[in-house]
Amino acid sequence: MITARIARVALATSFVCAAAQAKDTVRIAFVGPLTGGNSAIGLGGRNSADLAVRLRNADAKSKYQYELVVLDDECKPDAGVQVATKAASDRGIAAGVTHYCSVVAMATVDTYHRFGLPTIVWGAVLPDITYKNDYKEIHRVNGTMINQNDTNAKFITERGYKKFAILHDTTDYGKGHDKYFTEFVKKYGGEVVADLGVGADQQDFTAELTQIQAAKPQVLYFGGLTPIGVRIRAQMDKLGLNAQFDGTSGIVSDDFIRGLGPLAEGVLAFREGGPAEKLPGGQFFLEKYKAQNYPNPPEAYGPFAYAAAVLLMDTIEKTGPDRKKIIAELAKVKGRDSIVGTITFDDHGQNTVPAITKYVVQDGKWVLWEESEYASGKRKLAGK
């Protein structure tokens, strides 16, 4: 016991010495998948949060020096709980920007609550994360898959499409999207002619796509992430399946376009949050990100991680690194501008102003639907 105390004192001392320049150092955690199949998005998020911290530290007006503690949840619940315990039980950490994988976010909410660590979820989209509990510690900047699919289904049925095929991966992400899209598309009068689940590391989809082709859908809705999204779109072409490709936030990445080349043209996708490039600070974020020369792009959820980190640091500037005060302050967040749109937390900590942005690929770029030649009628979606 004594040794532990000595160690702690020693640690604290070294800590103070390191930060002795003038400002106190405040540590905040970033948790996301840095290894395995979802690592691309995790690394994008990590870089974005890192960027937020760097920019703040470069700002002479900030009260504190910030340090980002990066932890890998491997997208696995037990590893997630392990690192969540590490972050939450460490009293030197004031708050956290946590989790991309819904299943991990679900597993860790109890841990954050137990230790009273304020966290902002930066990517996980399962509604239950904020709504299945009353924990004051848990917040989320991104919208849920409910909002996204509502907008998506409404939009796509308004374009006159009637027959839908759904292909989703069998992770929590894909299955959730499948559930909500099916619900909403039926509500708006669409017909689901095929609904198939596929493995998240599957490579060959020709059997599923041939089956879908036989059902003659007008739209193929895909619930899943970039890697298999690329494969499915490419293999549709192999089989001559000419349905409109309609995706979720998981494919809004440069890699989707890079992986497909010209085949990406005309693909639709929807993402929670406002369009970073149009919002105040969004362009700034993208420029600064580029300037840092990170080896990976920010991906779809990088802006959320950035926004969450900025929001946390803004709050800490006001309250100091006191977890309880941070939680109390976060509860008051209303109509706050960010690079992903306005943020207002409801009493579950969920951002209730979920701007959903519609994207379409045009000439090798994700373009806002409203500004695209597809909206103006110059170009046509598949089958129109």
Place this chain on the structure above:
Amino acid sequence: MTLALFAQYVMNGAMLGMMYALVAVGFTLFFGVLDVIQFSHGDVLAAGAFLALGTWVALTKLGVVSPVLLLAAVVVVSALGTALLGAVFARTLVLPLKGAPQLNVLLVTLMMGTVLREAIRLFYPGGSQPQLFPALLPTTAYGVGGFHLRLDNAILLMAGALLIAATHFFITRTRIGLAIRAVAQDEETARTMGIDFRRIVLVTFGIGSALAAVAGVMDGLYYNEIFFGMGLLLGVIGFAAAIIGGLGNLYGAILGGFLFAALQTIGAVALPFASAYKDVFAFAVVIAIMAARPTGLIGERASERV
């Protein structure tokens, strides 16, 4: 099901089976000469595919545009580079472990696979996301009813068949092939016949790895996309195919490859449950086959040497 649709499924399955068979042949060759499973074989395939892509990028930057030239260069560089990689693995990891428990070899090669996979993910530019693989073959398409045949697919299928036939010819008709088979039969006797055992092992690993590289390139040309984790499942399936057929048996590996592809296609299409169960179905059948034929479909009979 219409005939056209059926033909489409057969075509899809054949393409898949071809790739599985090429991977399985590698497993079975390695087992033949050294009685080991080279579990990083799937990741060697991925390395081959990325090497091919890297070559393409480099050549395009240098201004080469002729698809024929590009294709030839890509295949040759990838096959040679990967053959070298396979031989280096054999030299540094597999041969030193000769005589060690099978389990050690298995784990070492599995870990080597992890190293390769992670290295591609971390060090190939943008390697954590899928990469576009160029279409170097003509993509003319012929549609008959629901059947959609593309020229590149047909070419790939034929190239695969030729490659398997060539491997077969090489193993059964050439001097080195005979030496490989002699070592596979009985290492001691082969040594006394004056065959350089180490050399044959290295050559075999080189050939098997080159086959994997070609399979990787075919994979890239077929799907137009490659991914750092592509070798993981392909490796497991290739191993399963080699085992179902019976380790050490060339025909068994080919049979196993096509059988597994057939199982997956049937699981996705013809069975009354959701297609996501197709791998559950395929692996359950694999387990059942192992229960019924413990040494594979055309493996050696379970003989006890007393």
Place this chain on the structure above:
Amino acid sequence: MTREGRERLAQALAIVFVAGLSLALREDDFALFLVARVLIVVIACLGLNVQFGYAGVVNFAGATFFGVGGYMAAVLSRGTGVPHLFILVAGGIAAALAGCVLILPVLRTRGHYAALVTIAFALLFRTFLEVNDSLGGPQGLKLPELRIGPWRFNEPIALGRFEASFLLNYVILALFLAALAFALVVRVDRSWIGVQLDAVRLDETSAAAFGIPIARAKITAFTLGNFLAGVAGALSAHMVGFIAPNNYSFGESLILVSILLLGGIGNPWGLPLAAAIVIVLPEQLQVIQEYRYLLYAGLVILILLFRPNGLVPRPLRRLGGA
């Protein structure tokens, strides 16, 4: 002192050491979490040790049986009022029964063929859990707090002036179960069953010629091993409080096997050391973030090349002391 006596003393010292360490760290939640995890993994690997190390039955689905135990615990503790202590046992029984599905192919196949059977089972299990929604599907299941009588595991400990993290509860239980499992495995090894299993592993034909029932020996080892993995899985599920298919991938099974080989196959004494290294090391490597697995895999290769019999190779069995 006889050898058995020395071993008993070593066992007691090990328990005292872990208990003392945990007490010293009683307010450090994360350290306690790691200690509990190491202990849980040791229980599972003891099971694999009986299979691989003694009977020579390969099992590349260790994490799967671990998962069966976890899912059984989740189903029972969510849906029924079964006492939680029994749930841990039920987790083990469920894993043992799940193993029975594989008995026939496992008995009939050897070497790589047997490896494929278990690998196929591991892949099948995970895909099944993901696709099938009745057990929570990919979103997993939440588990309630573990309770044994009045003992509530998720409450911090406060006995008079003694205060400790709630995780100490799990450490205590895990330590108790690990000690029990360890004693069981050591006793199996140092008995006629140990001799019998070794004979089966080393030479089935000659073992059969001396009346050893091969199938029965293998079934015993396979079932006992899966039972231990299942108990460990049930305890782990309760401690983490959440289970999902992601936890039970083929990769996790490989980690269990690598712990076994690093420790020294067939020697339960190497397992705690190897488990501690494999679990704590990547945690210390968090600083290098995404490069962790690359280094970890490289390290395992080096150890296997230069210490093929593991860190603590198995000693000769000496029945009856001496």
Place this chain on the structure above:
Amino acid sequence: MGALLRCNGLTRKFGGVVALDGLDLQVEEGEILGLIGPNGSGKTTFFNVLTGVFPATSGEARFGEMPITNFSPQAVYQAGIARTFQRSRLCLPLSLFDNLMVGNHKNLDHGLWFNVVRRRALKRQIEEGRKAARELLELFDPPLAGRLFEPASRVPMIDRRRIEICRALIGKPRLLLLDEPSAGMTRDETRRLMDDLLEARRRLGRLTIVLIEHEMSVIERVTDRCVVLNYGKKIAEGAYRQVAEDPLVRQAYLGLS
């Protein structure tokens, strides 16, 4: 009807190859029968079929009054037949004692409860086992009795053979099948081994033995009677001197025409 073992028309085919072809053979209680014949003549196959490693294609075998055709290896051992193997098949990483106890299987209690919980009773049984092992080794080769807890991998070939024979003897079988005990040893070692065996047999009571051997001097010295096989068939039977003169045997076995 004093025959301990009686085989009628015992046949074993591997695919198209007839390894054992309608063998009729009797072993009298208490005798040492030599089984000879060129390589591949079916001697080891006979042992394997008899001990249940391979099922017989046709024919039957009786042990005393018991029909043992197609018994499992375990059941054959329980009936009282023990064997050694052509190539040494000890468990090399295990101690000599463990190896002997493998042979003592039928006298040991293998229940999980007994072994894990009733440690005191187990300890007694281990003590008994050690006593039995020591006694047998004292009889066979006294120096080995002091090396019970050395791994089998660390003793020389001749001692491994001795342990292998002791492993077969310790369960007190009624019939012992020895498959080429001289393989891999010098002539001198073989002679010493045979002396030990005969000495042990003298003290253990008249154990019945079937011996496969290539070394004719051994056969001549120790066997009461010989059976000669060729291509899976019995071609001669009788005392060694008698069969050695048989022209058929000389032609087949010695390659003389």
